[in-house]
Amino acid sequence: MTPSPPPSQSAQRAALDTVKHATDTPATTQPWAELGLKEDEYTRIREILGRRPTGAELAMYSVMWSEHCSYKSSKVHLKQFGEKAPETDALLVGIGENAGVVDIGQNYAVTFKVESHNHPSYIEPYQGAATGIGGIVRDILAMGARPVAVMDPLRFGAADHPDTKRVLPGVVAGIGGYGNCLGLPNIGGEAVFDDCYQGNPLVNALCVGVMKHEDIHLAQASGTGNKVILYGARTGGDGIGGVSVLASETFDATGPAKRPAVQVGDPFQEKLLIECTLEIFRERLVAGIQDLGGAGLSCATSELASAGSGGMRVELDTVPLRDSSLSPEEILMSESQERMCAVVEPDKVARFLEICEKWDVIATVIGEVTEGERLEIYWHGEQIVDVPPRTVAHEGPVYRRPYERPSWQDSLQADDAAALPRPGTGDELRAAALALISSPNQAAKSWITDQYDRYVLGNTVLAQPEDGGMIRVDATTGLGVAVSTDGNGRYAKLDPYAGAQLALAESYRNVAATGARPLAVTDCLNFGSPEDPDAMWQFAEACRGLADACLELGTPVTGGNVSLYNQTGDAAIHPTPVVGVLGVIDDVSRRTPIAFADEGSLLYLLGDTREELGGSAWSQVAHGHLGGLPPAVDLERERLLADILIAASRDGMVDAAHDLSDGGLLQALTESCLKGGKGARVVVPDGLSPFVFLFSESQGRALVAVPRSEEVRFNDMCSARGLPAARVGVVDGDAIEVQGSFSIPLDEVRAAHEATLPEIFGR
């Protein structure tokens, strides 16, 4: 029926590679290498099937056994997140489903997850970033939840590099273009610049969803005779092989153009899909559900069938197409966006289709759950796939890649930042302060975040530049959740074990600073090539560090994503574990903002300040230096600090709180003063130099504004719990003044902090 297919396709159509044909022609040469499979993997497929795979089977195995889908290099390390999981009764659904689900009380549950869309976003920034949002939103939706917020941790090359001007505006426009049109507030995220990301920007996307406990849905196909319904967008030729080609190979300057492998998003279709799916959930019409993301139908059918109790039979020629010339292999591999796959009992199919019609969503019964344990796919009556689904979805190859502490690690750590020349006089400190807060990494990110809708849905209590985003879940009780994402690749480069723990510590601290109690973790592990023992060592160390820290802080990893091969030639990115922490707050009206808005409030520095400059923002801005050791990790202190911040929020003892992280006290002062429109006078505590006071990045610290009326109570609480709390100043005036050292009028601070990104990227 194809109008005029190109010759290669008519040839293919003429010789449909059926299961029977494959059995009869064992010697046929197959393009397993081109599809990204290794020889031993191909051999294993032949062993599993007892014959050569058909073209369609080969397509399925190749995408499902890619690094992106199978986690074949990372699996052996990731299992620590389960083995070392802390005891908790907050986790309703753990690792392995589309996303983890956390109990937040009052019969509400929250699901959240962060994923990467790094490689597509480098090739086609707008669509790569847009479909990254689309994919994570469908993951959350598939759990049964209404998506309520997104946030995007981003990493780019140098801010002033010409290619960053290509990538960043496209990524930001893509995130905004898709997320804004979906009606999801963007409440946080990060944007970090570093040369190491020049050829490998990181575009991670996090989504949060809310549901009632009884609404949890799982990706499984059970119940013989149940129908398999594909609904949403038609299937087209976009993103074919995106998974295996894009996510699993490093970029090579001499390689073929890969643009067609990036998917194209339609947020309007996704918005309809969300509303349609939620209505279907409300009427309890679904026995199992899975979104279509990487590896498209190959993934959805094999995962549903693998997780269920029966097999599955699919009539592939019933799939609605955008391009009628697509071959069955292409249909199986297509990563067309905005599609979902549901398993529905026969007597509920009519109502299911009716709701889809109401929302103008195309829905088609493409198959059914069968007895037995095979996934069988037919094309115009001929069998082209007959496989045990577990071997496709869950029993892919597992590699124990060799890893070794890099030969350069010791010399990197020996190159101590303490030896760098420092500002001494008041004038020098003033200049260093302005240089820091106007540097691209420390400067205001509103050029980016003002392109995102943070108001839609009307439940955003805190959004960027706050420490964490906060969303109201229940308008009657005020129940809410806070989320933060953090990750410092510079720290992780110096020590990946500590670096992963510091990422968790910062995110945990940020959530606590808003007044919410940290409950659970999602992570996006962005690393170089697993085939490089240096990068693999970084990955192994980071996993170990994060798992150990999650155990100690009592916050389980609920799910996440691994992105490897972020490497061009020998140049890998800094190891960049991005950690998202979700917290719960009983009453969002008690939240603590960062803004110093009340004149006369007293500034207290909580925690211990030591001379810790390794990997610091100052060492990067002032000296372009990266060396030494990152700040020391003290998780017990982090937990104590969090307890104090949460109690202070609950009992109304603080007006404002800001965690201390990159850029140290100076950065927190800057952001809190500018947000509140008030200045601050600070005094350097005894025993510290002004430089260390302002620029050190010691962990386990926060700066809080305490109303005078609460000072005694606050102090008593800190001393009773053993948390060092030093009164360091007062909210006052219209300048940031470090007594005896320097003063900068707030207008000058604002100009320095806010002009940088607009100057680089235009109005």
Added chain:
Amino acid sequence: MTGSASGLGRIGVVTFPGSLDDGDAQRAVRLAGGEPVALWHRDKNLHQVDAVVLPGGFSYGDYLRCGAIARFSPVMEPLLEQARAGMPVLGICNGFQVLCESHLLPGALTRNDHLHFVCRDQKLRVERTDTAWTSDYTHGQEITVPLKNGEGGYVADEHTLDALEAEGRVVFRYVGGNPNGSRRDIAGITNEAGNVVGLMPHPEHAVETLTGPTTDGLGFFTSALKRLVTA
């Protein structure tokens, strides 16, 4: 002429495919003391509501042109009829675009002059207080409500702009910086009768201190409700 058994003013909020701020508009009506009524784009009547809000969002994905497809929705037929008969209608953002596409209001909304979507807290000056939606404000009052759009540049030919000014039909003007290149800093306008108002900024997102920059937006909804009670 309130048609509600509860005695509250019934304000309908239309949901088109792709509407996003419909829930927020309903919440704003409720907080202002009214009864929100969900209207569906395929409805052929307005379910006896006393006023209608066309909410923000991306109706039909904003494909073709913002608001261009929504204006042909079945619900628009009774809405046009009743708007012409004097029923209060408020179009916010995408709703404003729909009103312009429907020719209930003159002019059009074009891509922001800086070509980016912009989300920010925007100061507006109220220039007309005798419309259905602005009677609770004082003339010249400055209010702050969120603005969030990619195509919010108000344009019309000079003749139309002059007429709007002469007839006092500019209801809101941007203050403290024009965020999108709108002609003469126009943020919102009304029809000749003053019952139909359209604006790009989002008053429904400024109804609670917890989630909005101010509660300055409540006045839109209390204005309409008062008018319904006295009508």
